[in-house]
Each structure stands twice: as structure tokens, then as C-alpha cells.
Amino acid sequence: MRSGLRRGLLGPQGVVTVLGTLALVLVIVIAPHVWGDAATTTSVADRLDGPSAAHPFGTDDLGRDVLARVLVAARLSVLLALGSTVIAVLGGVVLGVVATVLPRPLRRLVSALIDILLSFPWLLLALFFSVIWGANAIGAMLAVGFAGVPSIARLTYTLASSVADRDYVRAARIAGVGRAGVVVRHVIPNILPPLLVSTAAHASAALLSFAGLSFLGLGVQAPDFDWGRLLREGIARIYVNPMAALGPGIAIVLTGLVLNAIGSLTGETASRTPRRPAGRRARPAKRASAGERPEPAAVVEVEDLRVSFPDAEGRLVERVRGVGFSIRPGETVGIVGASGSGKSVTAMAVAGLLGAEAHVSAAAVRFQGIDMTSAPTAAERSRLGLELAVVFQDPLTSLNPSLTVGRQLTEVSEVHERVPRARARSRARQVLESVGIAEPHRRARQYPHQLSGGMRQRAMIGMGLMGRPRLVIADEPTTALDVTVQRQVLRVLHEARRRTGSAILFISHDIALVSGFCDRVLVMKDGEIVEELEAARLDEARHPYTRALIACVPHMTTDRSRPLPVIGDLAEPDRQDVAEEARA
Numbered sequence: 001m002r003s004g005l006r007r008g009l010l011g012p013q014g015v016v017t018v019l020g021t022l023a024l025v026l027v028i029v030i031a032p033h034v035w036g037d038a039a040t041t042t043s044v045a046d047r048l049d050g051p052s053a054a055h056p057f058g059t060d061d062l063g064r065d066v067l068a069r070v071l072v073a074a075r076l077s078v079l080l081a082l083g084s085t086v087i088a089v090l091g092g093v094v095l096g097v098v099a100t101v102l103p104r105p106l107r108r109l110v111s112a113l114i115d116i117l118l119s120f121p122w123l124l125l126a127l128f129f130s131v132i133w134g135a136n137a138i139g140a141m142l143a144v145g146f147a148g149v150p151s152i153a154r155l156t157y158t159l160a161s162s163v164a165d166r167d168y169v170r171a172a173r174i175a176g177v178g179r180a181g182v183v184v185r186h187v188i189p190n191i192l193p194p195l196l197v198s199t200a201a202h203a204s205a206a207l208l209s210f211a212g213l214s215f216l217g218l219g220v221q222a223p224d225f226d227w228g229r230l231l232r233e234g235i236a237r238i239y240v241n242p243m244a245a246l247g248p249g250i251a252i253v254l255t256g257l258v259l260n261a262i263g264s265l266t267g268e269t270a271s272r273t274p275r276r277p278a279g280r281r282a283r284p285a286k287r288a289s290a291g292e293r294p295e296p297a298a299v300v301e302v303e304d305l306r307v308s309f310p311d312a313e314g315r316l317v318e319r320v321r322g323v324g325f326s327i328r329p330g331e332t333v334g335i336v337g338a339s340g341s342g343k344s345v346t347a348m349a350v351a352g353l354l355g356a357e358a359h360v361s362a363a364a365v366r367f368q369g370i371d372m373t374s375a376p377t378a379a380e381r382s383r384l385g386l387e388l389a390v391v392f393q394d395p396l397t398s399l400n401p402s403l404t405v406g407r408q409l410t411e412v413s414e415v416h417e418r419v420p421r422a423r424a425r426s427r428a429r430q431v432l433e434s435v436g437i438a439e440p441h442r443r444a445r446q447y448p449h450q451l452s453g454g455m456r457q458r459a460m461i462g463m464g465l466m467g468r469p470r471l472v473i474a475d476e477p478t479t480a481l482d483v484t485v486q487r488q489v490l491r492v493l494h495e496a497r498r499r500t501g502s503a504i505l506f507i508s509h510d511i512a513l514v515s516g517f518c519d520r521v522l523v524m525k526d527g528e529i530v531e532e533l534e535a536a537r538l539d540e541a542r543h544p545y546t547r548a549l550i551a552c553v554p555h556m557t558t559d560r561s562r563p564l565p566v567i568g569d570l571a572e573p574d575r576q577d578v579a580e581e582a583r584a
């Protein structure tokens with residue numbers, strides 16, 4: 001963060017922002033002391049003077065220097081605008097984040113409430129609140145602050161919802177991080193840059209609204225004065241002495257520009273160099289001893305799993321239909337099938353990671369004896385954090401961009417085992433080394449965007465190895481990688497299985513890859529498992545769809561001048577001749 005900030009400050013935008021901010025702060029601090037008398041002392045002899053060397057912006061109807069009043073008014077104007085911004089941002093962020101973590105019906109209710117409040121013009125809301133709290137400076141600050149809550153809440157809710165579905169948030173949930181921990185460590189740091197920019201924009205809008213309220217006589221009252229009041233006083237003489245009105249107007253515009261520049265600079269800095277949260281250590285759940293439980297015969301047992309999602313009209317559509325399989329300890333099972341066949345949904349059901357919109361019914365979905373269709377107890381969550389690992393398809397979204405790689409690895413040990421941070425760090429470095437990441441000390445201190453795609457995927461596998469995994473779910477872990485890196489990642493997965501004895505559920509649309517890597521293959525089509533066979537006996541596949549999938553894999557003798565076979569055609573029994581031809 002520090003280096004990003006330094007880089008930002010040294011650029012032209014940074015220099016202008018710093019100079020503008022210093023000038024504004026200087027005026028706020030010294031103006032009442034230096035120009036306080038000139039701004040408040042009345043002089044009948046100097047009434048309504050035009051601009052002169054002694055009074056560059058002229059004088060008002062009591063002979064007070066307008067420029068001095070503009071400078072002195074900076075303190076009250078800026079402080080009131082900042083006060084209302086703090087109210088709006090605190091209220092909005094709390095409302096937006098709370099709405100994100102609420103159960104679905106309540107979330108909808110809060111979201112609808114925010115939308116209703118948003119449909120009222122901001123200034124109208126501010127006027128409404130200012131009538132409630134009275135026509136004075138504090139009343140106006142509360143009014144402008146509360147009127148800004150809905151827009152910040154909507155922004156926070158939208159940003160937080162977009163982050164809440166990311167793979168690294170799901171990974172944190174698997175690791176057993178509680179809701180508050182997920183919000184503080186994984187959601188808020190990742191929505192910070194746009195929030196900062198929006199806060200600054202809000203501050204300058206609040207400055208303007210304040211000026212508006214005071215201009216209307218609903219804000220700051222005499223003898224106090226802010227830029228809005230000065231505008232009100234000067235507007236009557238705009239044709240005689242334009243500077244009496246333009247002076248406070250210029251002050252509002254310049255201050256708004258400075259606030260916006262501060263916002264975009266801090267927002268850019270935060271997005272360039274993600275925050276390293278101070279993050280209090282989560283209270284670890286009691287460590288479950290592996291020796292206490294006998295190893296079950298199957299790591300995963302799934303019976304008659306059905307998953308439906310509502311369509312646009314709200315009707316439930318069954319996407320996974322009566323799926324059943326089991327995985328033995330240490331076994332590598334592949335699920336293969338075309339896009340949309342239900343592979344990921346099945347795997348996420350096993351991990352207990354389907355969203356609230358999924359309707360799940362099953363005779364059984366058990367991982368190590370834990371019922372994955374119901375909310376896990378604290379002890380079960382702790383076991384899941386240690387024994388279940390998920391490697392997602394996109395390595396860039398699988399890791400939290402705002403935490404260092406090392407910090408993400410140590411989270412598992414710190415949350416679930418009473419491992420002190422220093423020991424967890426040294427274990428993280430060992431694990432990084434074991435998954436083939438060179439210079440683990442340096443890499444552990446880096447953020448995910450500083451690693452290559454293959455390294456990120458290996459770091460993700462490393463996260464799983466920080467516990468004592470009994471199952472690694474790898475959901476198309478190599479799809480986004482080039483062929484050489486694919487091989488490295490598969491080798492790392494293979495080696496991890498050999499060392500830990502963990503089972504692997506490997507998902508892919510590539511039957512050649514699956515058969516080379518797995519012991520057993522489940523073939524899925526339209527939400528059903530249509531065939532299950534040993535990987536070594538793929539030649540014995542009976543189902544037309546499996547045979548079509550195999551036929552589509554090009555090999556050394558494939559005639560490359562002919563168009564590739566289409567699975568839809570090949571899967572039809574009467575088109576098997578084409579499949580046989582293609583295989584030949």
C-alpha cells in the first residue's frame with residue numbers, strides 16, 4: 001500500500017491533489033485566526049463597496065470584507081459537508097453489507113427499501129429531513145447525511161454482492177471463516193477502491209447540497225455563515241458586484257475538485273496495491289483429532305441428488321437429476337460431460353457450496369459422514385476447513401486479490417488449528433515449496449496478481465494442503481491454463497494425493513484428460529450420470545454419449561482434413577457408424 005501510495009503521490013495528479021489539499025487545510029486552519037476580524041467587523045463607511053485593492057471581492061451590506069468571509073466560511077462549510085458524508089457512508093456501508101449477508105427474503109426486503117428511498121430525489125429527501133431536524137447547521141448536516149445513505153447503501157450492496165459470489169469467498173467459507181470474518185477480510189477490502197471514489201464524489205455533492213440548503217435559508221443561520229449563506233447574500237447584488245456571489249461559488253467548485261481528486265487518488269492507490277488487513281485473528285475452533293474418528297469406507301457418498309434452480313418465471317428447473325456415486329479414500333474420480341451437464345453443480349453440492357437459490361434434495365450427500373445438505377455445526381465446519389479443499393477453474397478469481405498469498409494459506413491453520421502465526425507462516429512456505437513454487441519466501445509475501453496463472457493454481461492447491469485434506473474437488477482446474485502449465489498443475493495434484501492420501505473429485509469436459517488422470521470416470525449428460533467406468537477400461541464404454549465423447553478426441557491418425565465430429569450427432573445411436581469411423 002505504501003509503495004502504491006508513494007507512486008500515486010509522485011504523479012502529476014498526485015502533486016496537484018496534495019497541493020490542493022494542503023491549500024484547503026491551510027485555509028480551514030488559519031483563516032478564522034487571520035481574517036476572522038475582517039470577516040465579522042462591521043463598518044458603515046465601507047458598506048456595499050465594489051472590488052478594490054483593500055477588498056478584492058468588495059464588501060457586504062454591513063461593510064464586511066467578502067473575500068475574508070469566503071475564506072473564513074471554508075471551515076464550517078467543509079466540516080459540515082464531511083460530517084454529513086461520514087453519516088451517509090457509515091449508514092450506507094452498514095446497510096449495504098448487512099443486506100448482503102441477510103437470508104434471501106430479508107435481503108430482498110432491504111434491497112427494495114433501498115430502491116424505494118433511492119427513487120426520491122436526493123435534495124427532496126434532504127429538505128424532508130431538514131424540516132424534521134430543524135433549519136439549523138446540525139439539522140442540515142443530519143438531513144444531508146441521511147439523505148445520502150440510500151445511494152451509498154445501494155452501491156455497497158451491489159459491490160458486495162458481486163464479490164460475495166467470487167471463488168475466494170467460497171473458498172473462505174469452505175475454510176470455515178464465519179460471516180463477519182468473510183465480510184471484514186474478504187468483502188470490504190475488495191470493494192474499497194470504488195467506495196473511496198464514491199465517498200469523495202459524495203463529499204463534494206454534500207458540499208453543494210449544504211450550500212443549497214443554506215442558500216434556501218434551511219442550513220446555517222446568522223450570525224454563523226457558510227458558502228451557501230454567502231451566496232444567498234451575494235446573489236441579490238450579482239449585477240452590481242458579481243464577486244460577492246461568484247466568490248463563494250468559486251470556493252465551492254475548487255473544494256469539490258480537491259475532494260474528487262483525493263477520492264480518485266486514494267481509490268486508484270487502493271486498487272493498485274490491495275490492502276493488507278490488520279485482521280484480528282479469528283478465534284480457532286477446537287481442533288478435531290483425526291485419531292478420534294475411524295476413517296469411513298467412503299469419503300463421499302451421494303444418493304439420488306437432485307438440484308433445481310428457478311427460471312426467469314420462478315418455475316423450478318431440475319438441473320441435476322437423481323445423481324448417485326461414492327468416492328473411496330485416496331481415489332481419483334473424474335466427472336466428464338459437456339457444458340451445462342451439471343458437473344459443477346454436483347461438485348458444489350458435495351462441497352455444500354450451492355447458493356441459496358438452489359433447491360437441493362437427496363437421499364444422502366455425505367462427506368466424511370457430514371451431512372452436506374444441512375448447515376454444518378461449528379465442529380463440522382472446522383473439520384470441513386481442514387479436510388475439504390476446492391480448486392476452482394479461474395485461478396485469478398480463486399484467490400482474494402487483497403490478501404497476500406501467504407496470508408491466505410495461513411488462514412486455514414490459524415482459524416482451525418491453534419497454530420501461532422509464525423509457525424503457520426513457515427508451514428505456508430513449506431507447502432508453497434511442495435507445490436513447486438520457487439522462492440516461497442518471496443512468493444508468500446506477494447499478492448495473487450503478482451503470480452502467474454499456473455502458480456496461482458498451485459497456490460490454491462497449497463491452500464488445501466495446509467489442512468489434512470481427505471478430498472480435493474478440482475473444478476476444471478486446468479481449463480484456463482496452457483498445455484505445459486496444465487501438466488505441471490496435474491502433477492502437483494497427483495503428488496498432493498500421493499503425499500496426503502486425499503481423494504480427488506476432478507471435473508472436466510475433456511475425457512482424454514480425465515481418463516489419463518483418474519481411476520474412475522463418471523459421464524454426465526443433461527444432469528444425469530449416464531455411465532460409470534474404470535478409466536483404464538474406457539474402450540469398453542457402452543453408452544453412445546460416452547462413445548461420442550471418446551470419438552471426438554483427436555489422435556495421431558485422425559484425418560485433419562475432415563471436419564471434427566459433433567457430439568450431438570454422434571450420441572444418436574443411429575449415427576454410431578460415424579463415431580466408429582472417426583475413431584478408426
Ligand SMILES: Nc1ncnc2c1ncn2[C@@H]1O[C@H](COP(=O)(O)OP(=O)(O)OP(=O)(O)O)[C@@H](O)[C@H]1O
Binds near residue numbers: 310
Ligand atoms: N445459480 C444458478 N442458477 C440457475 N441455473 C444454474 C445455476 N448454476 C448452474 N445452473 C444451471 O445448471 C446447469 C448445470 O450447470 P453446471 O455449472 O453444473 O454445468 P457444467 O456441466 O459444470 O458446465 P461447464 O463445464 O460449462 O461449467 C446449467 O444449465 C446451468 O445454467
